[in-house]
Amino acid sequence: MSEHSHSTTAADAASAPGNAPTGHPIPRSRRGLTAALAAALPLGLAACGSAATAEDAGDKPVVLTTFTVLADIADNVAGEHLEVESITKAGAEIHGYEPTPGDIRKAAKADLVLDNGLNLEQWFSQFVDEVDVPHTVVSEGVDELSITENAYAGKPNPHAWMSPLNVQIYAENMARAFADLDPDHAEDFAANAKDYSEQLQTVQDDLVDDLSTLPKSQRALVTCEGAFSYLARDAGLREKYIWPVNAESQATPGQITSAIEFVEDNDVPAVFCESTVSQAPMDRVVEATEAEFGGTLYVDSLSEADGPVPTYLDLIRHDAQVIAEALTGSES
Template identity: 75%
Template sequence: MPNFSFRRAKDVRRFAAVLTAISLALGVSACGGNSSAGGDDKPVVLTTFTVLADVAKNVAGDKLRVESITKAGAEIHGYEPTPGDIRKAAQADLILDNGLNLEAWFAQFVEDLDVPHAVVSDGVDVMPIAEDSYQGKPNPHAWMSPKNVQIYADNMAKAFAKLDPSHAAEFEANAKAYNAQLQTVQDEMVSKLSVLSEKQRALVTCEGAFSYLARDAGLKEVYIWAVNAEQQATPQQITRAIEFVKDNQVPAVFCESTVSDAPMQQVVGATDAKFGGVLYVDSLSEADGPVPTYLDLMRHDAKVITTALTGGTP
């Protein structure tokens, strides 16, 4: 259970920092124009994390400048924006949010900035979180389904058309072309995971971030904790995962790139399962890493899952 007194104190400190950052951001904005002064006069689109930035770049083409607040490898749930982030937000022409309670850390200051923003998950068939203190709230990881990201791309094209009407047709065409690539990745993923036997069709991960992927591919999702938070992996949660792996003879388990795999290694040590590999969810890698784009991320995860659960070698 989270330490609410600690979190309350932390929220007070964060709120004070937010007030300072907003004052600083608005002061800079009043003095210095918008952030498109970085070498071109293209409108600036700011996303909350790298996955959204990559999708947005595919839809925007060369007509907009797209940036991400968080960097490659960042954990998105508990991110704490800096004064520099707030200055960026104040100077942007459009902010793109995932929504579904993912960016609670950012929503409190977006509403105080005179910058339009769009929620790219609008229209997605949302899955609820199944348990823990977040039970019943929307699972925010909707981008872990390429079918959902087709909706993201369409929403971005509409938001970009409002921002830059003269290129609306290009944004729509870009979204259509990107959605075709998303459909190919979706079909590849489902086909790749379809080789798993009934006993192998369990996806055991650290965080419950794979509900949408599991739904698309017909997998049973099991996790140690539901949503990344300040306190994770209680003994009860680890024990529950161990019992599931043993009872179902699950051959491999996984963890996400932005959190420690130590709790899952306890599961491995107590069972016959092997550690199947690192999966990517909340962040892309650097350009020379394994998942520099969203399409790479989905292909990587499908391959790692299939290889590990079928007993193959990556």
């Protein structure tokens, strides 16, 4: 579920860990990455030395993020002053992503790199320390939750962005990092972060209000992956999932039985699954209980511009609405 330094989606449930757990699985092929580093890093650094920098060319400073969710949040905070890019593309599974030589060149030429931290981007840490680029972990300051099951127990749950309250912290961290990068526009970054945080607070308040009529015994969020710990905590829901991270070869009979028993014991009206994993295990839970399948939730990646969740606000609003409507049986 992958570093600290303030300055300084398609894989599915069939993905298997490569090495001993350190959060999310580290990609199996380190030799390929090492070779890519050896080939690409000198090219990237050489490009930095031979070509004019973004500032020299009069272009906007470039901010590179590890995945699309962070890129969209960063774009809202940056406004018109910075160019924000994402390493991974829309719809990509981020946990086991394997960097390419092109990714390394991008990192070497960026003016600032943002990553989530909390052991999410193990793949990115393989080379980020090798380039002389400022680096900010945007989850710094979040009240961390730990994974509680299986070999990952005790590791931080990295999906902190699934809480609108946490993303307000992300936005503040970004605004400070952008002010360091571009001091002339520090006030704009702070104002953008404040405006964005107000929109996030509205999503949080609406979710809590929509769930207020739900009986206490039914205030539970049952999903395929344990990616909603922060959202559940901040919305006053208990969390139950089939597997803790998207690194299981398949859902075990014991995991499915445990989910079925939880749904039955708590009279849970609806269950959910994420867009980047197989829904089949949760279908078995639905078949064995009176719960309905409440809908598909989005977590790790935005969609293309014409898709259902092209921005982070679209993603979190979609998930909040689907959860509230399915659990309460009424439209938000």
